[in-house]
Each structure stands twice: as structure tokens, then as C-alpha cells.
Amino acid sequence: EVQLVESGGGLVQPGGSLRLSCASSGITLSNYEMNWVRQAPGKGLEWISYISSSGSNIYYADSVKGRFTVSRDNAKNLLHLQMNSLRAEDTAVYYCAREGVYGDYAFDSWGQGTLVTVSS
């Protein structure tokens, strides 16, 4: 069974930084394209970032471009999201999600999410 586990969330002040991680069990993360998707409290889903299996292709939503950086450590089977210059509107549950098993742009496995709260 595929299991993705996010970590690193917490309370941070506006303008601060946080680094999220996504670990996997049951799969070799390096074989898959991965995404980060967030969900503000009581709101809908928002795609924010994609990284190819090799890490050579990376894309961001406009809302986080220039502030967030996605990376992967395939040797350690980890995915990361470095979040800088955080704003109140970045408050959300952040999910890592696997892509590619069922074609492009379909996210077939998700972690349980990690909550990021940006507040003073």
C-alpha cells in the first residue's frame, strides 16, 4: 500500500519560512512525478507545485512563484517544499500528491496533509 506522509507544518509569523517534507513508504518516490496541493481551512483545493521524477522540471502556481521552492532528495526518498515570505493567505493544509500512475495531471495518492498556520 502506498503511503505518503507530510511533516514540517506549524505556526509561523508573516514573513517567516517553513520547510515541509513528504516521505513515502510502499513506493520509491524517485520513480514518480510529485505535486504539492494545499487547502485553506474550509476552502477548496489549490495546486501549487510540480516536480518531475528526476527533478529537472519544476512548475509553480502564480500564487507561490518566487516564494516557494520544491525539491526532492531521491537518495533519501524525500520531497520538500521550502516556503519563504509566508503570508496569512498561505495558511492551509499542505498535501503531497503523486502523479503519473493514471496519466498526466491526475493525482492518485495523497498524504494526510500537514497544517501550516501563518499568524502573528
Place this chain on the structure above:
Amino acid sequence: QSALTQPPSASGSPGQSVTISCTGTSSDVGGYNYVSWYQQHPGKAPKLMIFEVSKWPSGVPDRFSGSKSGNTASLTVSGLQAEDEADYYCSSYAGSNNVVFGGGTKLTVL
């Protein structure tokens, strides 16, 4: 990129069918056959129910079906069951390496 438009709520009685719409533009839903649907129960992670407009991932019952006409995609849930009560989100590739989600529809089984 604007979110896709979904009705905030939908409902049906057990055994009935209900259809949830997802309206975009020719730059997303209408332009690509990369529409997916996700089911999310409260406090849980989303679950992929439909990909590429109308295809089923392994393990998803065929009571769930997807279709698309022009800029609007639809998810139909047939033979409604109590466990189908959840939030449903559509998503679409929107070009330029972007994915856009709908605002979500809360499905209530009466």
C-alpha cells in the same frame, strides 16, 4: 488562473443518481481531456475517482462516471449510497504547466 465553477451543493436520495457540473473555459476544461474528479470526506485526503474525463482508477466503482461537453465536465454518481456523502472537486490541466481545481461541491445523501 481562475478556479473552475462547481455548484456549492448537490443532493439525492439513496439509489438515485446525481450529477455535478464543473465549468471552465476553452483554456482548461474545453481545451484538454485532462479532467479529474476527487472525493474528499471530512478530515481526510482527497481520493481520485475519475481521470482523463471518464476513466476509472483501479478500485473505484463504476457507479461514478465522468463526461465532458464543451467547457463543462460532469460527474454522475448513480445508485447513491450513504458513503458517497462527501465533497467533490474537479480539476483540469489549464495549459502552461498549470492545474486548476473547482471550488468543490458538497454532496448530501438525503
